[in-house]
Amino acid sequence: MANQSLLRIAKDEDIRNLKALILGTPGSPYEYGFFEFSVKFGPDYPSKPPKVDAKTTNNGRTRFNPNIYAGGKVCLSILGTWQGELPGEEWSSAQGLESVLWSIQSLMSNDPYANEPGFEGRTTDEDKKKNDAYCAKIRHETIRIAVLQKLEHMFGIQSDGSLAKPADLEKWHSDTSDSEEDEGEDGKPKIKWEPFNDWQKRRFLWYYETYLNTIEAEAPKYKEGDNFEVMPFEGGSNTMSGTFQYVQLGKRLLRVKEVIQQETANWAKDGLIVKQRDSSKAYAMQGQFNVVKHNQTNGGIPNIDLELENDNPFVWIMTYFGRPESNLDGGVFKIRVSISVRFPEEQPRVQVVTPMYHHRVSKDGILCYQANKPDEMKNHIQMIVHAIEEECPPYDPRTIVNPEVAKLFFGSADDKKKYNRSQRRSAQDSLDFAE
Structure with missing residues (x-):
């Protein structure tokens, strides 16, 4: 998918300081977790590597990998924080930030137990059991810390599910921050810089079904409150200790989803407010709508219609007419x-x-797509239609928001036939839904 990467990089005002976000590798115990790192370039870069610290550590209490410490240290030969055994493993000025991040991501595998020196290459039954036990608690803590804790912090969702009051949010964020912020020149704490919030919210909605499936699959294996198994290389404060709490994770997952949905609904209210104020933002968005609408009346995308909901320039209603000779031919779908x-x-x-039966549409109707030009609504509309109509996309687990349907789409010939039949049926049913 265009511009869709497992890595995200954001620059602060000081170009020597970056934040990086690594999306946990699909299919691994780190699946779709949001793992943040700070990257600082010293005056001797590129002759020496940047300093990289892990920030997704549950306030320094959780070690997510033998090479990613609870205190934030990332042990890699490429960073000079670990002694490599093979030539070429050390840092060179020809390497860059992306190679560092890919190296970190490679640690987040299905075999993290083997990353600990002395344990690599061991294949005894006992080692396999240890790796399975290690993956089990990483899988749990990825959802708890690298997904839920992050989203709960963004919204101020408290332990009882309530939201912190606006007046208390600043204190809430200060008390629950996963890392200390540097002081400004005036000695006061700098405003926390959060470049990835929207990116994570959108992907939470995309991967909600995957998170839920993981909880439903893992919960029967453990009693609520069972302790994590301690690994041989864990000790002191550099551990991943805790208990399995999948029932609670399921409730928290649903609550985060509800809050994001409410935020989305509030966008419509905000839009009407700025319109009533004759805001330049409202004029600009109305202008974008007018451009797309004019393009439609002059031979734009042939099988859609666009209107504003309640004359609100911030809520576009697209009517998508299934493309002729496709599985969706004859279908009429409303898209908000x-x-x-x-x-x-x-x-x-x-x-x-x-309701549309589609591997890029979740059970709740969330569409997974990516705009090539994120500041142009015309391109967003084009890419929405492209995501729906692309017939032979390459397999990309990052675009799977409906695992059950995607399994058929990318499955055997018989599976694909089942997928096609179900999609054609959804086109037929859409006519009844519209009445």
């Missing part, structure tokens, strides 16, 4: 495009309101 008044910093959230 919700736009934030902070667009393009916050990207649109798209829901297919009419």
